[in-house]
Amino acid sequence: MMRDFIKYHSLGNDFILMDWLKKPDSYLQTILQSAGWQSWVRSVCMQHTGVGADGVLIIRGNIEAGSPEVLVYNADGSQGLVCLNGLRAVAQFLVTRRNLSSPLTIKMGDRNFVCDVTVSHEANPVRLVTMEMEQAVVREQLAIEINDEKFNGYSVSIGNPHYINIRSVDVPFLRTYGPLLESYHAFPLRTNVEFIWQDCHREDLYHLLVYERGCGLTNACSSGAAATLWLLFERNVISAGVKIEIAMPGGSVFGWVQDNKIYLQAHAVEVFSGSFAQDQKLH
Numbered sequence: 001m002m003r004d005f006i007k008y009h010s011l012g013n014d015f016i017l018m019d020w021l022k023k024p025d026s027y028l029q030t031i032l033q034s035a036g037w038q039s040w041v042r043s044v045c046m047q048h049t050g051v052g053a054d055g056v057l058i059i060r061g062n063i064e065a066g067s068p069e070v071l072v073y074n075a076d077g078s079q080g081l082v083c084l085n086g087l088r089a090v091a092q093f094l095v096t097r098r099n100l101s102s103p104l105t106i107k108m109g110d111r112n113f114v115c116d117v118t119v120s121h122e123a124n125p126v127r128l129v130t131m132e133m134e135q136a137v138v139r140e141q142l143a144i145e146i147n148d149e150k151f152n153g154y155s156v157s158i159g160n161p162h163y164i165n166i167r168s169v170d171v172p173f174l175r176t177y178g179p180l181l182e183s184y185h186a187f188p189l190r191t192n193v194e195f196i197w198q199d200c201h202r203e204d205l206y207h208l209l210v211y212e213r214g215c216g217l218t219n220a221c222s223s224g225a226a227a228t229l230w231l232l233f234e235r236n237v238i239s240a241g242v243k244i245e246i247a248m249p250g251g252s253v254f255g256w257v258q259d260n261k262i263y264l265q266a267h268a269v270e271v272f273s274g275s276f277a278q279d280q281k282l283h
Contacts, residue, residue, distance in 0.1 A: 003276045007051060008089035010268040012219030012250025015086045016044060016053045017093055020060050021068060028060055038077030045075040054215050057086045062107050068094060069107040074214030081109035082159040084222030088129040089268040091115035096127070109159040126267045133262050136230035146180050154231055161191040162227040168197040169209060171217065178211025194224045204244045219250025226255065226262050233257040
């Protein structure tokens with residue numbers, strides 16, 4: 001059993017990384033298909049009795065793609081599809097710990113993402129990760145009414161589902177309606193829920209609150225930021241090549257659309273590394 005892990009966060013969204021890059025597929029399947037895997041994920045993600053995290057990220061080798069692949073498991077034990085804050089942490093890990101060359105391509109869900117890890121030249125240098133990805137898909141505008149509250153958001157996919165509302169709300173509002181929208185019957189696989197609005201003082205600043213599928217209220221969600229960025233571009237709210245700041249409770253991500261591709265830029269931070277106790281079995 002591989003017991004070592006590294007904890008990262010990006011914009012306050014935290015993850016337990018497990019480096020199984022060189023492990024054979026049979027090893028992964030034995031663990032990931034075991035009856036206790038989901039409960040193990042839930043236990044290690046618990047804030048007070050586990051390591052504490054928004055999810056577990058498994059780094060594996062993908063022979064067909066010829067590049068690293070990331071498997072995402074949410075804090076509730078369910079498997080996720082795309083987590084760009086987590087991807088940012090993985091990219092930094094692979095460059096700084098595994099000595100892979102940057103830029104590098106990483107598979108997550110059914111998409112490939114190009115990640116470029118660079119060192120900023122600010123007073124306190126940090127490693128910035130710039131991610132390039134294919135455009136999102138705006139599926140439909142969907143009107144929903146819950147408890148006399150009306151929503152008129154957009155269903156958007158960037159490898160995972162999002163329901164995006166262009167509207168200013170506060171955290172208590174999202175705490176109330178987030179779980180109801182996440183599990184609304186129009187989303188049989190559940191959805192991430194976003195509310196985005198422009199700052200009243202700066203044209204290039206937008207505020208984003210997210211109720212994340214499988215995690216709940218979250219400090220940041222970069223897949224939500226990417227999906228929202230594309231929606232704003234497609235609706236001609238922002239123009240190609242214009243860089244905007246998307247501020248979330250955990251921090252800001254910077255993004256732009258160029259040549260029909262989405263670019264996001266922010267940093268990730270290694271928090272600590274450790275090993276699980278011998279009696280904390282994965283299967």
